[in-house]
Amino acid sequence: MKTISRIAYSNDKKNKTRSILIMMSICLTTMLLVIISTVGNGMIRLQKSQAAGSYGSNYGLFVAADGSQLKEVNRRAEIDATGTMCTEGIIKGNENGGFVCMDETARKMLPYNKEYELKEGKYPGGTQEIAAGRAFFSEMGYDDVKVGDTVTLDYRAGMQSEYKPEEFVVSGILYDRDEYTIEASYVAFGSQEFYDEHVAENDRQYNIYFTLNDSANVSMNNVATFIKEIADSCGIDQKNVIINDLYLQWVLQPSYEMIVVCGTLILGIVLFSVVVIYNIFQVGIAQKVQEYGKIKALGATRRQMKQLIFREGILLAVPSIPLGLLFGFLIAKVSFNWLVEQGNLVSSGIKNHQVPLFSLTIMLICIFVSFLTVVLALRKPMKIVSRISPIEATRYLGGSKTQKLGRRKGRKDVTVFSMAMANVTGNPKRTIATILTMGLSCVLFVIISNYVGNIDTEHEARIAINHGQFELQLDYSQNYDEAYSENNLDTILQNNPLKTRNKGFELSLNGTIIDNKNGW
Numbered sequence: 001m002k003t004i005s006r007i008a009y010s011n012d013k014k015n016k017t018r019s020i021l022i023m024m025s026i027c028l029t030t031m032l033l034v035i036i037s038t039v040g041n042g043m044i045r046l047q048k049s050q051a052a053g054s055y056g057s058n059y060g061l062f063v064a065a066d067g068s069q070l071k072e073v074n075r076r077a078e079i080d081a082t083g084t085m086c087t088e089g090i091i092k093g094n095e096n097g098g099f100v101c102m103d104e105t106a107r108k109m110l111p112y113n114k115e116y117e118l119k120e121g122k123y124p125g126g127t128q129e130i131a132a133g134r135a136f137f138s139e140m141g142y143d144d145v146k147v148g149d150t151v152t153l154d155y156r157a158g159m160q161s162e163y164k165p166e167e168f169v170v171s172g173i174l175y176d177r178d179e180y181t182i183e184a185s186y187v188a189f190g191s192q193e194f195y196d197e198h199v200a201e202n203d204r205q206y207n208i209y210f211t212l213n214d215s216a217n218v219s220m221n222n223v224a225t226f227i228k229e230i231a232d233s234c235g236i237d238q239k240n241v242i243i244n245d246l247y248l249q250w251v252l253q254p255s256y257e258m259i260v261v262c263g264t265l266i267l268g269i270v271l272f273s274v275v276v277i278y279n280i281f282q283v284g285i286a287q288k289v290q291e292y293g294k295i296k297a298l299g300a301t302r303r304q305m306k307q308l309i310f311r312e313g314i315l316l317a318v319p320s321i322p323l324g325l326l327f328g329f330l331i332a333k334v335s336f337n338w339l340v341e342q343g344n345l346v347s348s349g350i351k352n353h354q355v356p357l358f359s360l361t362i363m364l365i366c367i368f369v370s371f372l373t374v375v376l377a378l379r380k381p382m383k384i385v386s387r388i389s390p391i392e393a394t395r396y397l398g399g400s401k402t403q404k405l406g407r408r409k410g411r412k413d414v415t416v417f418s419m420a421m422a423n424v425t426g427n428p429k430r431t432i433a434t435i436l437t438m439g440l441s442c443v444l445f446v447i448i449s450n451y452v453g454n455i456d457t458e459h460e461a462r463i464a465i466n467h468g469q470f471e472l473q474l475d476y477s478q479n480y481d482e483a484y485s486e487n488n489l490d491t492i493l494q495n496n497p498l499k500t501r502n503k504g505f506e507l508s509l510n511g512t513i514i515d516n517k518n519g520w
Helices: 002-013 018-053 067-075 104-109 132-141 193-197 223-233 247-253 254-288 289-297 302-346 360-386 390-394 415-427 428-453 457-464 487-493
Strands: 059-063 079-091 097-100 118-123 128-134 152-158 164-174 185-190 205-210 240-243 498-500 506-507 512-516
Touching: 002 018, 002 302, 002 457, 018 247, 018 254, 018 302, 059 067, 067 079, 067 205, 079 104, 079 193, 097 193, 104 205, 118 128, 128 132, 164 185, 185 247, 205 223, 223 240, 254 302, 254 360, 289 302
Parallel strands: 097 185, 128 164
Antiparallel strands: 059 205, 059 240, 079 097, 079 152, 079 205, 118 164, 128 185, 152 164, 498 506, 506 512
């Protein structure tokens, strides 16, 4: 066996041109495999990350649950984690916004929103602590607020009570949104202690965000039924169950389209590489058939001849595959970051697009497929060499056809073109294989270049956002306001806020008039 390995190493070393070409082919094959699989896996991970950022990482939400129902939910073995959010009440001047308390788990499960994140300080922990953005405090009349400052805000716990001044200590400053609507709608955080102090125990309600663990064994087909069964067992009305379908579509089912596209490209690359490596080996064998015949004459068996060709190929694959893995991953990382930047031009506000690209499983699969490609390419050369007999090797002409009868045709004038044509027509199989190889490479190049060159960010943006679309919303109390009846929907409708004019229209809400006489 050592002798076979030494001969294989000697053949590779002697045929430098062939060895370099084969190593380049194997390296390029591995690079393409790593690039396609890594970018495809990164896209799937990015889409899942964006789904969590856009729709939240919770499986669902139980709305308006009481304390006993919250305990029952936490007892369920299928529940992996729960986060709670409570509405603290209403702050005057921020009726369209929210004054809430939520634990850390709920903040992590919510869709990404920069105004939920701390810029400085900490989230409220004491009874009278509050955290909000500077825009909120500015709207309340505090322009240069700092952590530790005391602010006085008009507050009421619900629709049955009136506004009363309440002192708060600023525990943290949140990030502000880039843009706000005409009517202020800010998010302010209070503490659980403040909620427990101002809301009676029987009146407390919790919004419960939750995730399921692996023991639930759910899919998109049964997750809705499974979550509703949990709600029923905990005494929660099914109308208070919200299922996060858009997030679960990415979590519970794979991206079949991406897998099919990557699988098709990988299959094409493997076939293309098998043809290329086979052709290079075939040419090398044709040039060294007589040497292989001498080895056979020295007593080498068919199995040993196969081992000789196999080891020649493997010795070239061993250094080529690691290089392909390295360069392929670097190229994939650069390409993926470029694609993400192009995507950010269409959709901004992604919390973290730096998803981990390295996957040991994918790297091992690429190594296996690369070696499998080399083995498939070597099957035919191994059979050819194993069947060579010493006598046939001495008169082997590389598969060229000779005339059995008559004399060989000669030419009066020998030109470069005639010699080239003689080489092309002398071995039709090799010529056809070469043409197919070049054609496949051109097809692969055209497909990739057309896909990359036709990325149009503006077109993708306009699929989701069309020119000229707008939306009108009424501003009214969601619940019946006993203390301030003018905020109720029936009172607003009696005042006819939407009035038609000859040109354009007028919208009057809460004393604010938006007049567009020339139309939108």
